[in-house]
Amino acid sequence: MFTSRPAKVLAAVTTLCAAWFAATGSAHACTSTIPSGTLVNPGHILLSTNPTLPPLQFVDGDGELKGMNIELGRELARRLCVQVDFMRMDFPAMIPALKAGRFDGINTGMFWTEERSRTMYTVPYALSTIDIVANPDSKLTLKDAKDLRGLAIGVEADSYQERWLRERSKESEKEGGKPITIRAFATASEVIAALRAGQFDAAALPSYAAGAIVKRKQARMALPGLGDAQTTLAFRQRAVAEAVAHALDDMRADGSYARLLDSYGMTKLPDAHITVRGTGPA
Structure with missing residues (x-):
């Protein structure tokens, strides 16, 4: 059967569009569990990191961020249906900058303390000494x-x-x-x-x-x-911290949490669930 050239072009375009929607459909179906208005930049979770502490976070020879916390941040963002952006800074400046709303969370291998849990919403995820x-x-x-x-x-x-x-x-x-x-x-x-x-x-x-x-x-x-002590993530908004804790619990359930920590020699939390620990800001 003869098919006109315009018909062939239309068929090709239709096929390409179908393939594109098939490839991207999962991304469009992904809905973030983070409430609207709780992130500094909607659709992005901005995390501070001090990339001077291998193997948790460091800069490789090509200037790229690497390490367990970087991998963890990217995986959490994928599960939360947001894009992750990392802000590099020295650790002493992080807590004041978080309080000032410069970013959403701290992801730098920080130890948990009672004092910190009263100034930020902390989500412990590993043990260290x-x-x-x-x-x-x-x-x-x-x-x-x-x-x-x-x-x-x-x-x-x-x-x-x-x-x-x-x-x-x-x-x-x-x-x-x-x-x-x-x-x-x-x-x-x-x-x-x-x-x-x-x-x-x-x-x-x-x-x-x-x-x-x-x-x-x-x-x-x-x-x-x-x-x-526990190693913790920390966030300025409780809703973000709770969403992250839930995503970490999902990682624990499917085994990806254990695989990631084991690959870097980190000690896993013995708790049954990963949760926000502490009261957070008064």
């Missing part, structure tokens, strides 16, 4: 946290590690011991560089970061497993 590391050629020997007394320890500013060390230092002074000299830096990368330069005796880092530099033989493990 503090490791004390020294230079590879250091002769430093540590048996427990009391052996940190009288030492100079490098740490990331305004971090859980810094607060934990200050508490140990106060305990030492109350008992008549020497304080811990705490040297704070803006990023974990600066802490590691200063350690390598011999600016202090040892560094206190989250276990995932300490494990990475020990594996690269940039440091030696001196005392692992101190001050265990």
